[in-house]
Amino acid sequence: MYRPQIKVLDCTIRDGGLINNHKFDHRFVRAVYKAVSSAGVDYIELGYRNSKRLFSQEEYGPWKFCGDEDIKKIIDGIESNTKISVMVDVGRVDLDDVKPASESPVDMIRVATYVKDIDKAIFLSNHFFDKGYETTINIMAISRDQGPELDEALHQIEKESKAGIIYIVDSFGALYQETVEHLVKLFKSIIKTKEVGFHGHNHQQLAFGNTIEAIIHDANYLDGTVYGIGRAAGNCPLELLIGFLKNPKFDIRPILDLISDEFIPLRRKIEWGYIIPYAISGMMNEHPRQAMALRNSDRKENYREFYESLIEDVD
Amino acid sequence: MYRPQIKVLDCTIRDGGLINNHKFDHRFVRAVYKAVSSAGVDYIELGYRNSKRLFSQEEYGPWKFCGDEDIKKIIDGIESNTKISVMVDVGRVDLDDVKPASESPVDMIRVATYVKDIDKAIFLSNHFFDKGYETTINIMAISRDQGPELDEALHQIEKESKAGIIYIVDSFGALYQETVEHLVKLFKSIIKTKEVGFHGHNHQQLAFGNTIEAIIHDANYLDGTVYGIGRAAGNCPLELLIGFLKNPKFDIRPILDLISDEFIPLRRKIEWGYIIPYAISGMMNEHPRQAMALRNSDRKENYREFYESLIEDVD
Numbered sequence: 001m002y003r004p005q006i007k008v009l010d011c012t013i014r015d016g017g018l019i020n021n022h023k024f025d026h027r028f029v030r031a032v033y034k035a036v037s038s039a040g041v042d043y044i045e046l047g048y049r050n051s052k053r054l055f056s057q058e059e060y061g062p063w064k065f066c067g068d069e070d071i072k073k074i075i076d077g078i079e080s081n082t083k084i085s086v087m088v089d090v091g092r093v094d095l096d097d098v099k100p101a102s103e104s105p106v107d108m109i110r111v112a113t114y115v116k117d118i119d120k121a122i123f124l125s126n127h128f129f130d131k132g133y134e135t136t137i138n139i140m141a142i143s144r145d146q147g148p149e150l151d152e153a154l155h156q157i158e159k160e161s162k163a164g165i166i167y168i169v170d171s172f173g174a175l176y177q178e179t180v181e182h183l184v185k186l187f188k189s190i191i192k193t194k195e196v197g198f199h200g201h202n203h204q205q206l207a208f209g210n211t212i213e214a215i216i217h218d219a220n221y222l223d224g225t226v227y228g229i230g231r232a233a234g235n236c237p238l239e240l241l242i243g244f245l246k247n248p249k250f251d252i253r254p255i256l257d258l259i260s261d262e263f264i265p266l267r268r269k270i271e272w273g274y275i276i277p278y279a280i281s282g283m284m285n286e287h288p289r290q291a292m293a294l295r296n297s298d299r300k301e302n303y304r305e306f307y308e309s310l311i312e313d314v315d
Numbered sequence: 316m317y318r319p320q321i322k323v324l325d326c327t328i329r330d331g332g333l334i335n336n337h338k339f340d341h342r343f344v345r346a347v348y349k350a351v352s353s354a355g356v357d358y359i360e361l362g363y364r365n366s367k368r369l370f371s372q373e374e375y376g377p378w379k380f381c382g383d384e385d386i387k388k389i390i391d392g393i394e395s396n397t398k399i400s401v402m403v404d405v406g407r408v409d410l411d412d413v414k415p416a417s418e419s420p421v422d423m424i425r426v427a428t429y430v431k432d433i434d435k436a437i438f439l440s441n442h443f444f445d446k447g448y449e450t451t452i453n454i455m456a457i458s459r460d461q462g463p464e465l466d467e468a469l470h471q472i473e474k475e476s477k478a479g480i481i482y483i484v485d486s487f488g489a490l491y492q493e494t495v496e497h498l499v500k501l502f503k504s505i506i507k508t509k510e511v512g513f514h515g516h517n518h519q520q521l522a523f524g525n526t527i528e529a530i531i532h533d534a535n536y537l538d539g540t541v542y543g544i545g546r547a548a549g550n551c552p553l554e555l556l557i558g559f560l561k562n563p564k565f566d567i568r569p570i571l572d573l574i575s576d577e578f579i580p581l582r583r584k585i586e587w588g589y590i591i592p593y594a595i596s597g598m599m600n601e602h603p604r605q606a607m608a609l610r611n612s613d614r615k616e617n618y619r620e621f622y623e624s625l626i627e628d629v630d
Contacts, residue, residue: 176527176559177492202520204555209524212491228589239591240519243598244491256618259591264616274543274589276554276574283558301579303571 002246005195005220009043010036010238013063014087015230017047019270023061029074031262032226037080038254039242043108045085046071051094071105083107083134088124090117101132108134112169115145118153122161129162136197136221138167142183143174143285154190165195165221170210173203173233173282177213184217197221200236202228203282205274207236212244226255227263232288233278271295276303284310317561320510320535324358325351325553328378329402330545332362334585338376344389346577347541352395353569354557358423360400361386366409382412386420398422398449403439405432416447423449427484430460433468437476444477451512451536453482457498458489458600469505480510480536485525488518488548488597492528499532512536515551517543518597520589522551527559541570542578547603548593586610591618599625 012032013024024032029046036044047063055064062070066086075084085108098109109128113121118137125135137157142150157166168183175183180198187196198214200207200223211222224238239259242250267273277291280303294306327347328339339347344361351359362378370379377385381401390399400423413424424443428436433452440450452472457465472481483498490498495513502511513529513536515522526537539553554574557565582588592606595618609621 177524178531204558205517205520205523205552208520209492209527212524216493227591237520237589237594240594240598243519243594253619253622256591256595256622260616260618274552276542276571279552279555279558280571283555301575303575304568307568307571 002248003220004247006215006245006247007042007221008238008241008245008250009045009085009197009221009223010041010225011045011085011199011223011235012036012225012229012238014045014047015225015235016272017061017063018231019229019272021060022047022063024063026073028262029063030078031258033074033080033082034078035226035254035258036238037078037082039251040249041082041238041242043083043085045087045110046074047086048092049086049088049097049109050092051097053094054092066106068099068104068106075105085110087112087138088128090114090120090124093124095127098128098131106133108136110136110138110167111163112138112140114140115142115149115153118156122157125161125163135163136165136167137161137163138169138197138199140169141171141287142168143170143172143179146183151186151190154187158191158193163194165197166191167197167199167221167223168214168219169199170201170207172285172287173201173206173278174285175200175210176206177210180210180213181217184214184219188218195220197223199223201230201233201282202235202274203233203278203288207234208240208244211236211241227259227267229263229266229272232272232281232292233274234272277306280307280310286310317563318535319562321530321560321562322357322536323553323556323560323565324360324400324512324536324538325356325540326360326400326514326538326550327351327540327544327553329360329362330540330550332376332378333546334544334587336375337362337378339378341388343577344378345393346573348389348395348397349393350541350569350573352393352397354566355564356397356553356557358398358400360402360425361389362401363407364401364403364412364424365407366412368409369407381421383414383419383421390420400425402427402453403443405429405435405439408439410442413443413446421448423451425451425453425482426478427453427455429455430457430464430468433471437472440476440478450478451480451482452476452478453484453512453514455484456486456602457483458485458487458494461498466501466505469502473506473508478509480512481506482512482514482536482538483529483534484514485516485522487600487602488516488521488593489600490515490525491521492525495525495528496532499529499534503533510535512538514538516545516597517548517550517589518593518603522549523555523559526551526556542574542582544578544581544587547587547596547607548589549587592621595622595625601625
C-alpha cells in the first residue's frame with residue numbers, strides 16, 4: 001500500500017555542496033542527475049541561487065549560484081521526468097537573477113528561512129510563484145524555534161503565502177520522533193491548504209527514522225541524499241527512503257550503482273556521516289558549526305573536551 | 316522526566332565478538348568494562364557461554380566461552396555497580412559449565428532462541444533461574460516470525476517461564492517503527508508479569524530510532540553497544556541511547572573517551588556500520604550472512620548484483 005501523493009526530492013548536490021563549497025564538477029552532477037532520474041525520484045535540487053555580488057566565484061563552485069546555463073549543461077541529453085529545484089536563502093538572492101519559469105530549466109524554488117524571517121520568505125516565495133515556479137518555504141533550525149513565534153509564522157503562511165509546500169527542517173539533527181510527530185501534526189492543523197515536507201539531518205542516526213515518522217503523520221514531501229551526503233552528519237539516505245516506500249515508480253538500482261561508482265570513492269575524499277562531535281551537537285540541539293571546526297583541527301577525536309565546551313556554552 | 320525502571324545493557328563485547336571471533340584481548344575488555352561501569356550502565360554482556368566441546372578454542376577467543384575465570388580477570392580491581400551478563404544459545408551450552416550464581420561473577424544469563432525453539436529456551440532459562448541467575452529470553456529474527464507461532468510462544472513464556480525479561484531481537488535490522496510499536500504492544504498484552512526488552516540492529520540506520528520507539532511503548536530493557544559495534548551494520552550506539560535517556564545515573568563522558576581511545580583505532584581494523592549490502596539485507600528481511608560473505612570478497616562494492624541475487628533467492 002502506498003500513498004500516490006508522496007514526492008521525493010533528492011538534494012544530494014545542494015546539501016552535499018555545503019561540504020565542498022559547491023565544487024562538484026559537471027561530470028559528477030550529470031551522473032547524479034541521470035541516476036536520480038532513472039530511479040524515478042520526483043525532484044532534484046542542484047544548489048543555491050545565490051547572488052554573485054555577495055559570494056565569490058573563486059571561492060565557490062557553480063552550485064552556489066545555479067545559473068540556468070549551468071543547469072542546462074547538466075540536463076542536456078538525459079532522459080528524465082525529474083523536476084529541477086534550486087534553493088534560495090532569505091537575503092542572499094538577486095531577484096533579477098530569476099527569470100520567469102517559462103524561460104528557465106528550473107521547476108521549483110525552495111525558500112529557506114528561520115522563523116524570524118518568515119515575512120521575507122513569504123514575500124520571496126510569492127514573487128517566485130508569480131513568476132511561474134512551484135514554491136516551498138523551508139523552516140530551518142526548527143528544533144530551536146518551537147514557541148508561539150512558530151505558531152504565528154504558520155498562521156501567517158497559511159493566510160499570505162502562495163507556496164504549495166511547507167517544510168520542517170531539522171537543521172541540527174536534534175529532533176526525536178515524538179517531536180517530529182508533534183511538529184507534523186502542528187503544521188497540518190494550521191496549514192490546511194498546503195502539503196507538509198520533512199528534511200532531516202542525521203547527527204543522531206535519526207534522519208531516516210524521523211522521515212518515516214513524518215510519513216506516518218502525513219507529510220508528503222520528503223528529502224533524501226545519495227548515501228546520506230550532506231553537511232556534518234548528512235541527511236536521510238535516499239536509498240533507504242526508496243527501499244522503504246512502496247510507490248512502484250521508484251527503482252533503487254540506479255542509486256546503488258551511483259553509490260558503488262561515485263560515492264564510495266568520494267567518501268574517501270570528503271567527510272560526512274556518523275561522527276561523534278556531530279552526534280553531540282544533535283543531542284545538545286546546537287548548530288554543527290563548532291563540530292565542523294573541530295573536525296578540521298588536530299583535536300578532531302577529542303570528544304570529551306568538545307562535549308564539555310558545549311555544556312559551558314549553554315550557561 | 317525519566318522512567319526509573321529503564322535498564323541499559325551494553326553488549327559491546329558480546330555482539331562485537333561476532334565480527335572478530337570473540338578475540339578481544341583482556342586489556343581491551345577491561346577498558347570497556349571500566350568505561351561502561353563509570354557511565355552507570357546497568358549491565359554488561361561479555362560474550363557467549365558456549366560449550367568447549369562444540370567450538371574450538373584455537374578458532375575462537377575467550378568471549379565465545381566466557382569462563383568465570385576469564386570474567387574475574389576482567390572485573391578484578393575495577394569499581395563497578397554494573398552487573399555481568401552472558402548469553403547462551405539454545406543447543407550450544409553444557410549445563411555443567413554453569414555453576415550456581417552464588418559461586419560465579421555472572422549475574423544474568425540471557426537465552427537466545429528462535430520462536431521454534433521456545434520450549435528449549437524456557438527449559439534453559441528456568442534451569443538458570445533455579446541456579447540463582449537473573450534470566451531473559453531473547454527472541455531472535457523476530458521480523459521473520461510474526462505469525463501465530465509467536466503468539467503461542469508468548470503465551471507459553473508467560474505461563475511456564477521464570478525469566479524476568481523477554482526481548483524482541485531485530486536480528487536482520489528489518490523492523491520499522493510501526494512494527495516495533497506492534498511487537499512491543501503484542502508482547503505487553505500477553506506477557507503481563509515480565510518486562511519487555513529491545514535489541515536492535517542498524518542495517519537501515521534504525522536501531523536507535525526503533526529503540527526510542529520501544530521505549531515509547533514501555534519496553535524497559537534496552538541494548539546498546541559502544542560506537543554501534545556489532546555484527547554486520549552493528550547495533551544501537553550506546554552513546555546515543557545514553558544521550559537520549561534522562562535518567563541522571565548515566566554519564567556519557569567515559570563512553571566518549573572510550574570511543575576516542577579505542578574504537579576509532581579499532582574501526583580501522585574491523586568493519587561495521589552503515590554499509591550498503593547490509594542495508595539491502597535489512598530491506599529484504601534477510602540474514603546478513605550473504606552480505607557478510609560479499610564484504611569478504613573482491614566484489615564487495617557490487618551492490619546491484621547483490622541486490623538482484625537476493626531478489627532471485629526469494630522466488
